[in-house]
Amino acid sequence: MSIRHLDRLLEPRSIAVIGASIRAGSVGATVWANLHVGQFAGVIYGVNPKHKVLGDVAIFAQPADLPEVPDLAVICTPPETVTGLIEELGRLGTRAVIVMTAGLSAEQKEAMLKAARPHVLRVLGPNCLGLLSPHHGVNASFAHTDALAGNVAFVSQSGALVTAVLDWAKSRRIGFSHMVSLGERADVDFGDLLDYLASDSRTRSILLYIESIEASRKFMSAARAAARNKPVIVVKAGRAGSGLTAAASHTWALAGSDIVFDAAIRRAGMLRVETLQDLFMAVETLARFGTNRDEVLTLMTNGGGAGVMAADAAALAGIKLQELSHPLLTQLDAVLPPTWSHANPIDIIGDAPVARYTQTLEAVLQDRSSGAVLFMHAPSAIVRSEDIARACAPIAGEATSRVMACWLGDAAVATARQVFDQAGVADYATPEEAVRAFALLATFRRNQALLLEAPTASENGPPDLIAARASVEAALDDGREMLNELEAKAVLTAYGIPVVQTLATGPTPDAAAAAGRSLTYPVVLKIPSPDISHKSDVGGVSLNLRDEGALRQAAAEMLERVRKLRPEAPIAGFTVQSMVARPMAQELIIGASIDPVFGPVLLFGQGGTAVEVLGDRAIALPPLNRVLAREAVSRTRVAKLLAGYRDHPPAKLDAIYDVLVAVSQMLADLPELAELDINPLLADHEGVIALDARLRVSRKQDAGAAHFAITPYPEELAETVQWNDETILIRPIRPEDEPQHRSFIEALQPEDLRLRFFSVRRELPRSELARLAQIDYAREMAFIAVRNLPDGTSQTIGVVRAVIDPDNVDAEFAVIVRSDLKTRGLGRILMRKMIAFLSGRGTQRMVGYVLRENEAMRKLARSLGFEPVAAPTDADAVFLALNL
Structure with a gap:
């Protein structure tokens, strides 16, 4: 992600139109006219070797002939000219280009980007309408009318939607800070513009029209950061569900792309609306009624x-x-x-x-x-x-x-x-x-x-990763994608998910009967086969078998039935399990699959054989905790049944949440996990138990924390260090740390708070505390120092934080230690930890503002190699920088 030179794109001081023209109906003529009709205070240049003048304005044959380097160039020339122009403009020093040209081949687009890359020249388009920045008088587009100045930014994947919204909004006196048509998004995309607009003082709300997302982690990181600062409202085309393709897995069949997108929008703190009318209705509501609670x-x-x-x-x-x-x-x-x-x-x-x-x-x-x-x-x-x-x-x-x-x-x-x-x-x-x-x-x-939210931790203990991996690798070593029922349940057991006792037998009624003697009747008989995804579809499940005779008969009939319906399916044997009698329980499904855009996703809903027909499900993006799991469950109709009714007591909801958290952890730990169905998962007032599980693995390894759309907690960065006479833990902060962090802040002396926050503060509001604890690890890091107390609890004694700019150039740091523990070297340990982390991720500089009177911090910074840098700043503060 990068906001490099986007100011040249959205707030240029000079603009060159490459392909400027007066030919009626041409893009070059329309852009040229729009720029001159507007209130742009800068210089507008025209480039076209076919013209000496346009009206009374001198025209130049090529960019190199221009009297100055333009901040922004608008290219309206044929596809074969674009790469050469990009190369020439980049060499001259132009840092932003709008490519309105349509019809570039994949090779031409790649060549264009290759030419732009050495100069960090930002490209909007190709095949776009352009942009409007009314506060700066910029109408670098071929829209039919200008925009009014206002505080709403509109970013659209469709140029036609920009003109439609422009026309609609102007008739209603709605103004914009910026209107941007992204076109084919070869370079500048939603993530880049969200990052820029999040800190744009003229933008109070951001509207997006989206048809597709490619870089999901970049988009989610930028969206979550922007949504913390101002409302972000989204209209997305494609709700009809072309992504709802049939698949072997219940979860995969239900987790279509649009409902996954819905989950992503919700997780990012944005608002999705269905129509353009609702888009502006939401703007009106948030602007005038948004403080209502x-x-x-x-x-x-x-x-x-x-x-x-x-x-x-x-x-x-x-x-x-x-x-x-x-x-x-x-x-x-x-x-x-x-x-x-x-x-x-x-x-x-x-x-x-x-x-x-x-x-x-x-x-x-x-x-x-x-x-x-x-x-x-x-x-x-x-x-x-x-x-x-x-x-x-x-x-x-x-x-x-x-x-x-x-x-x-x-x-x-x-x-x-x-x-x-x-x-x-x-x-x-x-x-x-x-x-x-x-x-x-x-x-x-x-x-x-x-x-x-400040989530609480799952009650699950650490998983038995060795046992889980053993089941996965056994299937892959055998050339299988589908784990058998025992292997799948072994993976669940490794992650603390209760499962019903299940035995595997040979493919004969005698073998099934022998297994039944090890269990208490009644029992359930199933016929597992890697070629049969849903056993009930072929009569491969028999319930409530009350004695050995019934078990033998069911086994014989099942073999005959399955061989008749699916003669090609290999049958290695049966599984026999205890019949679980939980009359108050609800049948649930919890699943996982890989979305082609947002990567690993989870599903929760009403389970059983009619799961697709009922369609009662919620999608969630990992990583999950109990708070997020609870929110997902609350979005289903079955949640009302789980809350209890008539003689049915409420289900033990925390047990359900912990299964969702466990599956989220599974997706992080097992990159081979391609699909998972736990169906049915019985849930009642006693807890949960999985009756059946279906798990598919793949050597493609599309799961794993590296493929999450939201960066998960970086557990690997935790380390124990020796500090004076005790061992302490230095680790990244977690959302669950909020209460502990509040105690840490409350223990600080007012003077230390003033030196850290540059103001006198008695306490931090809940919203700010939550933001300090719940960070986006893709763009921010906070390491806390934790000591164990004699009563078994832990205590935060120091924290170092760094906010990294979207270009990974500068990271601004802040560090603070408990007031009663200063001068004992903890600040140095924390700073070195952050320096090592930022160096490892390729950040170029670590910077920070320190009050001049904070001599202790200035001395520590000097000893670590920081130097004062001339920069516009408060006279009471010093700007320090360390080149990494």
């Missing part, structure tokens, strides 16, 4: 029909309508006619005068338990909508974080809508749209919360 909604209307429509929409979206409190009912009875609804929705009756509106709105807002308020009005001949709006706007304007408005109609309510708009109240065209916006906001809050 209410989970319930109160409806206020002058017409029963509008209230019913809103209530129906709320029910379908899972939004709770708040029951009116007794004090509020009493207050409303005093100002409303006897025929009012006396419930939520609050119907104030169609003949309501202005005073009835204001009194009702004030009463509802005074009662904090009413949550968010949807104010709805349908025009009538009794009182003008404009008068109602002018009376209610001051009330609603004082509570914009709680009020949503819906003025039903068009011309009759246009002025009223404008009055509320000027008061800063979020406005929606229909009740359903308003409720959908409230539901989107709730989803956005949940997604954001995943970025701030």
Whole structure:
């Protein structure tokens, strides 16, 4: 990932149009005209050997003839010219190019990138519409109109969508900080622009139109970083599910690409919407109503029909309508006619005068338990909508974080809508749209919360990796991809997942009967075969066999049936297992597979033989912990059954979460793991037990932590070191460390906090603490020093942190040690650990700001080789750097 020279692309001081023209309908002519019509304050050059002038502007034959090196060049020439132009521009010193040219072959694109690479010349495109940066007066595109300046950035994989959104937004006076058409994304892609826009002061929210993602880890890392700073809202094409191809595995068949993308968006803290209309509705909601944190909604209307429509929409979206409190009912009875609804929705009756509106709105807002308020009005001949709006706007304007408005109609309510708009109240065209916006906001809050969770550790102990690998390697050594049932269950057992006792037998009824004598009846008989993915499809499972005679008969009938239906399938024998009697249990499925874009993924849902028909499943991206596992489970319908009902007590949910965490760890540890189904996994109040497991391995090794879309915890960086007279552990920080980190911060002296954070701070807010503990290891590292206490607990005694820029050039560090342990060499140990880590990942410099009065830190830095660097900085601080 890189943001190198993206400022030249999005905020250029000079622009050259290669292929500038006045030929009507040509790209070169349109770009040339758009740049001159705009308010660009810099210099615009034209390059075209066929022209001396265009209008009254001198045109140059080639880039080398230009009087200065342009920051940005826009190429509108044939495919065969692009590589040569890139090479020439890079040599001159241009660092950003937009290639609008379409039709480049794969070889031409590779040659273009090869020419750009030595100069770190950034390429947008090819085959793109260009970009618009309205605050800088830049319209380097062939769009049909200019954009208004605003605080929304729109990045699109489709140029046509840029023009459509541009037209739509301009008619509604919506402005943009940047609009970018990515085209074929040969160089600059979503990840690069997310990194840039995340810190762009003119951008308050980021909108993405996505058709496909290639570099999933880069995208996820940039998306998670951007979503921490500002709302990121996504529309993705391809929801219809072309990725839902049939496969042998339940999990693989269910884990289609679009639902995996959904899981990725959720995990990154972004919000996905289904339509472009919803995209801008979400922008409106987040801009004007985004600080709302209410989970319930109160409806206020002058017409029963509008209230019913809103209530129906709320029910379908899972939004709770708040029951009116007794004090509020009493207050409303005093100002409303006897025929009012006396419930939520609050119907104030169609003949309501202005005073009835204001009194009702004030009463509802005074009662904090009413949550968010949807104010709805349908025009009538009794009182003008404009008068109602002018009376209610001051009330609603004082509570914009709680009020949503819906003025039903068009011309009759246009002025009223404008009055509320000027008061800063979020406005929606229909009740359903308003409720959908409230539901989107709730989803956005949940997604954001995943970025701030402090997970607890799984109760599973460390896996028996030797035993798990033995089963995997046994299958691969035999030339098999499918593990047999015993091997698959051995892998589960190695990861602490309870499995039912299972015995393997020969392929005869006598052998099955012999195995049955080692178990307690009733038993289950199965016929495993590497060619039969789902045994029940061919009658390969017999349940509840109560004695040896029933077992023998079932074995004989099963052999005959399977040989008839699948004569080609090899049958090495049977498996016999105890019949598990758990009448209160739910049948679940937990699985894993490899998505072609996002790599290893997990599945959870309702299990059994009808798993595809039920379609009740949730997808999650590893690595997982209990918090993330709980969130995945909560997205399924079976979660309601697991919570308990009637005579069914709640299931032991932590046991389910730990199976998901164990499978996540399996995916990290076993790169050969291609598909896994645990189906059914029985879950009840006693815990869980796996009745069957199907596991496929592959020498391609597409699993493993290296293929995770989200960088997992780097366990290998932990080490024990000798510090004075004790042994301590230096390891990367984990999300689970948040409580321990809070204790560490609270133990610091105020003066040490001031030297670390450059301000007087008594405590850190929960959100900041969570961010300190839950980091993206792809772009940040924090090593903590941990000592063991006599009572068996551990204690954080120091931390060093480095935030690495997207180009891996500079890493800004900070270090702090417990106040009572300073001057004992711990800071040096931590700094050396970070220096070694950054050197190993190829970072060029380690830099940091240190207060001039912090002589101890400056002395430590000097002893490690840091030197002061001239840089714009606060007069009270020194900028230090160490070349790595």
